[in-house]
Amino acid sequence: MKRTTKTTMNRYSGWLRRGVVLAALLSVLGVISACSDTQRTDNRAVYLLLDTSGTYTEELDKAQSLIAYLLGSLDSGDSMAVALIDGGSFTEKNIVAKVTFDDRPSVANGQKRAFKETLDEVLGGIERGAANTDITGGVIQGHDYLTETGAGQRYLFVFSDLEEDLQEGQIRDFPIDMSGVEVVALNVTKLRRDNIDPRDYAKRLEHWQGRVESGGGQWRVINDLERLGEMIQWR
Secondary structure (H helix, E strand, O other): OHHHHHHHHHHHHHHHHHHHHHHHHHHHHHHHHHHHHHOOOOOEEEEEEEEOEHHHHHHHHHHHHHHHHHHHHOOOOOEEEEEEEOOOOOOHHHEEEEEEOOOOHHHHHHHHHHHHHHHHHHHHOOOOOEOOEOHHHHHHHHHHHHHHHOOOEEEEEEEOOOOOEOOOOOOOOOOOOOOOEEEEEEOOOOOHHHHHOOHHHHHHHHHHHHHHHHOOOEEEEEOOHHHHHHHOOOO
16 A cells, blocks of 8 residues: 555656646747747838839939938848839839848948948939839738838838829729838828819828728828928837
8 A cells, every 4th residue: 555655656756847847848938939029029120112103203312312311210130121113013023122230230331331322223213104003012012021020110101192003904992901010101292183172182191091090000191301300200
């Protein structure tokens, strides 16, 4: 009987030791997992969509100033991409430059210089406006990029009059997922027809605000680029 009790206690002790070891292992894995999930919480990711249709080619000097400002505002570990809105903006080909800045400041500064030189060359080479304007495709592509960076703070800047002009057969009238993204519409110029009926301008803004917010995103409009630094509220 005593032998049976001793055997039972030994088995119990063995289970207890294995339980302690397992609990410690799970605790370590939990810490590792938590670190992995939060390692980019403080990082920012920026996706800038540039409208190159119609008269917006005349606005590209403002876009270059905007790019310079954003590059100066981002830090090591942050990410940035610039894409052009054209007739089919739902592909990687529309992204003309993207980068995640190195933790070493000297390397990050070199990346910023190279990024700006690339954009200056691309934008300086645009002579004709795009025939169509697929804003929805660009926004979807931007959301995908921002999600892939894993950054905790995600911003999608849209430099456009927000007038969508799709190719025949393109379907873009559907809900879009903008969860976790703050969308900032920049330099939303008024069209000629807006002078005839100013309500059209307000309708375009309301339309896009509704799509972004119903998709779980946040929406802002900044038209005074001179005050961009004051009005962009980095979280």
